[in-house]
Amino acid sequence: xxSNHTETSVVVIGGGVSGLTLATLLRxxxxxxxxxxxxxxxxxxxxxxAGVVEARAVRMFxxxxxxxxxxxxxxAQTIDYRVNGVGRxxxxxxxxxxxxxxxxxxxxxxxxxxxxxxxxxxDVRFSVADVTIQNDGDxxxxxxxxxxxxxxAIVCDYIxxxxxDRGVSRASIPDGVLTSYSHEFGYAWLAALVExxxxxxxxxxxxxHGFVAQLPRxxxxxxxxxxxxxxxGPEDWPDTRIWDEIRLRLDDDRIENAVVHDKDFVPLxxxxxxxxxxxxxxxxxxAAHLVPPTGAKGMNLALYDVDVLAEALLSAVRDQNxxxxxxxxxxxxxxxxxxxxxxxxxxxxxxxxxxxxxxxxFRRRTARARLDTLFDSPAAAGLHTDYxxxxx
Ligand SMILES: Cc1cc2nc3c(=O)[nH]c(=O)nc-3n(C[C@H](O)[C@H](O)[C@H](O)COP(=O)(O)OP(=O)(O)OC[C@H]3O[C@@H](n4cnc5c(N)ncnc54)[C@H](O)[C@@H]3O)c2cc1C
Numbered sequence: 001x002x003s004n005h006t007e008t009s010v011v012v013i014g015g016g017v018s019g020l021t022l023a024t025l026l027r028x029x030x031x032x033x034x035x036x037x038x039x040x041x042x043x044x045x046x047x048x049x050a051g052v053v054e055a056r057a058v059r060m061f062x063x064x065x066x067x068x069x070x071x072x073x074x075x076a077q078t079i080d081y082r083v084n085g086v087g088r089x090x091x092x093x094x095x096x097x098x099x100x101x102x103x104x105x106x107x108x109x110x111x112x113x114x115x116x117x118x119x120x121x122x123d124v125r126f127s128v129a130d131v132t133i134q135n136d137g138d139x140x141x142x143x144x145x146x147x148x149x150x151x152x153a154i155v156c157d158y159i160x161x162x163x164x165d166r167g168v169s170r171a172s173i174p175d176g177v178l179t180s181y182s183h184e185f186g187y188a189w190l191a192a193l194v195e196x197x198x199x200x201x202x203x204x205x206x207x208x209h210g211f212v213a214q215l216p217r218x219x220x221x222x223x224x225x226x227x228x229x230x231x232x233g234p235e236d237w238p239d240t241r242i243w244d245e246i247r248l249r250l251d252d253d254r255i256e257n258a259v260v261h262d263k264d265f266v267p268l269x270x271x272x273x274x275x276x277x278x279x280x281x282x283x284x285x286x287a288a289h290l291v292p293p294t295g296a297k298g299m300n301l302a303l304y305d306v307d308v309l310a311e312a313l314l315s316a317v318r319d320q321n322x323x324x325x326x327x328x329x330x331x332x333x334x335x336x337x338x339x340x341x342x343x344x345x346x347x348x349x350x351x352x353x354x355x356x357x358x359x360x361x362f363r364r365r366t367a368r369a370r371l372d373t374l375f376d377s378p379a380a381a382g383l384h385t386d387y388x389x390x391x392x
Contacts, residue, residue: 004152008032009317011143011156014163015044015124017105018285018302020112025064025310027122031317035124036145048193050105050299051215054390055098057303070111071101080201085251088375089201098391104217105299133172135281164286173278185268190226192242195259198222205250206353212249230267268292270340275329284309289336295343300390308332342387
């Protein structure tokens, strides 16, 4: 077994959208940084999820001089809020300054890998295992890992956990330091990537048979989301059932079956772990918080975290000023709670308004009234637009 010890300034654990964005911002600013990712590059390049980079994150990439290298074109400025097949188009307005950009998470990750590794010679180590974290305040932090060459250790100044909800970073923090706040919605989504584009407006659909959405994922593809039971798995949802349910929930017999590329089952949960730091370890993205995908905010929150964290790390490394770093968690948490609130609002509204078996007729009617208010009240519409665009 080979054992190598190296040094760097920042070790980022996790090469998903938050880890790669942070590493790109640091590398662009001249801060030495290594990313440890447990999967291989090919796997990271094909993992599909989010579809829109909201206006706040677009401004961030513009500020760092990266928007045109990393992001796609403008996004649809409309949402079709459908109830039992009857559509109402919600207009997000045409103000360019507050627009998000279309960019699937996969596109963004691919562009980040190209920019960071191929463009800047960044240090991303794929297919690592057994990551361990030493952050006990006794000397410089140290991250251990193994790969096909043997075991290694990196001595560093700061560690950033960007390794998602099930990573090692948060788990390395001693019991009693973090408080976890969570809410379970009691149902899941089947997420199906299909070979059929959105032909009209992106759809968020309420139905007596459960929630359904169709969102764009490129010129030929879209992602359908179908509310399902927490216990459901692939065996419960053959492709024929997926298409039958889509037709039923959208009340549209004209929809034709198409190829289903993949199916994911996502339990809907909201979680915040706070504070998002311990000594020289900082948590970002899904490692620190989860939102249900209904509000499309998970990736965007991850980008917000790493924007704040990159600036704070720069101050600490370049100017030896730790003030912003010490305040990192306090700085980002208010915005995280605001987006948690929006995501709960969207999730409750879109699901309660549908199948009355979920929360009863009373909640169904109040949820439908909430949806109507978006179309009847300019004040409600304005706030909803700001949330959807990501300028809150
Ligand atoms: C079905 C679905 C739809 C979604 N839709 C949207 C949307 O429309 N808009 C939106 O903004 N968000 C959306 N999200 C949320 C978004 O995908 C996540 O919030 C985002 O991926 C978080 O990025 P991250 O980098 O923090 O975590 P991840 O993308 O999960 O990356 C974590 C990385 O860490 C690696 N890792 C894990 N453990 C280790 C370890 N021990 N050692 C080394 N590496 C490790 C993983 O392999 C992974 O590459 C959706 C999520 C789902 C599931």
